[in-house]
Amino acid sequence: MAVIRPSAKVQARAATGTLAVENVVKRFGEVTALGGVSLEIKAGEFFTLLGPSGCGKTTLLRIIAGFELPTAGCVRLGGEDITAVPANQRPVNTVFQSYALFPHLSVFENVAFGLRSRGFPQAEVQKRVETVMGMLQIERFMARYPHQLSGGQKQRVAMARALVNEPQVLLLDEPMSALDAKLRAEVQVGLRRLQRSLGTTFILVTHDQDEAMTVSDRIAVMREGQVIQVGTPEEVYARPRTCFVAEFLGAANLIPASRNGSGVKTALGHLELPAVPQWEEGNLAIRPERVEIVPEPRGSNCVQVQVREVVYRGSHQEAWLEPGGLRVRAAPYPPLRPGEEVVAHLPKDALVVLDD
Template structure:
């Protein structure tokens, strides 16, 4: 049944060297990835980076030009979408407008000729799981955006897929509802222990729901890790900037460390000149000099409610509870443990 837990960490989905070209455009450039069984994995990147194409290759809606898709050790690369143990929740939900909520959820099971008793049992379980029991007789045009999203999820989950693919399913929701649905989705995945793969361009959404995140750019997978790993230890400039706000600090090797506009730090980068990344909330801001601090001048201040965001000179972006004003002199300390050496 739908509620059966699976063991996280055993062999799940494996992508090997996937390539895909549409005309002259190479959309995927040899992407390899392992998604563990029972994991919530997110493909994160800007529009046009190839994340949706990668999802469509997993779902069987596209065929790769090269590479393989393996699920539980089985090569499914050439298997059509309707024969794969995979279901997709699309951005527009793709509900049948002429069918009620109950009929929408039951459609896949009935098309596969399940006995009506089993159809009813599975549908009722899925509707209960997603708190849709009171909406069974409504049609899609009578539902809110969040309700439509839950119906689409129920319709996918009722088929008990090994992998559930989510193609930006929350992009049409307003900010408050999106945050609520993110929590619901994460809780649902944990209860089921199923494998969810989400595609999104929203880094806050990816951080909120994921066990691991894969950051994509221009058809390549740049970095894979837990939300904390990719946020705190980005490998490249693109990853540092795409996952939130990052200070990119120019640095050059000198005297066994690196020299920056804010002092010398005991780091050993592989380059002579390059960039360090530092998150704004990691910068210490003081009104008086402290050991290891450097003077800076406040150029601009933006009120963010829980904190102030200040832009300093030499160039640095900080988040602080201190009440600062443009033109004010402050003293900043860059904690060496927060500085990240970028590969490029």
């Protein structure tokens, strides 16, 4: 494939243009890593590729970055085809999972590396490095070396090194996976604030659904080289389309069902739905926090169940109910007791008809 340098038109339009992935296929020998993926990511959006290991999300990120060429399909930025533009000529930067900091360079020189390699004058290098380090609150570390930094500090240095080049698109390859849970939660919020303040397009790869829900404007859920569902965090969580999406994004009760008049027949009994499903047999989903424990039956979708197991989690309690293995997340008081008979209410608007 011929090497193409981005035109001035690409550079000018990239700032306001969308990033489009069009029917991208990637094969490694006989293995198909991506099977015709299409996505449109808006300028200034925080977009997340979410899925289990081996689903193709990192391969897609590498194609967007220019580290891999697709077997078929193309990548467009601002309407211009950049598929064959080399990685170092794209207005795109990547923060890697390992951070890839140079151990022999100070923090300042790590951040300045890209600018120096492109021949920027010293005064401009100084100004831009100090600006981005101040923005990420790492200016006090500028004389340190990577081995003298914590995990969170290294992550911010890697971010600074990418942002100092003023990319139109910033790619994040699981940059928080090495952090402990508390620090990861803090960095997620900080990353979201930073993206909003910059207005730069961020594309994150992660297998952590909590991370995706925290930072994203929209999420693409991937599986086996395909995009299964795209939507806002609320859409993919509250209205999953498949069993896989329902279970991958948090806990979900999957209820096998068969169409029965205006509702469905299940192991819990007859349930009313907002709309009649298109299938004869399929599955419903309901999140544990949407199942209500009520003092007595009230209207439709109330079922008599027995508490099988209870786990106290401080802010809430989780219980498993029979029949059906129904999982419920409720306030910690009054406590539920194993063996107790209770009434569970499954609100119609909380039941999601899945495609499979």
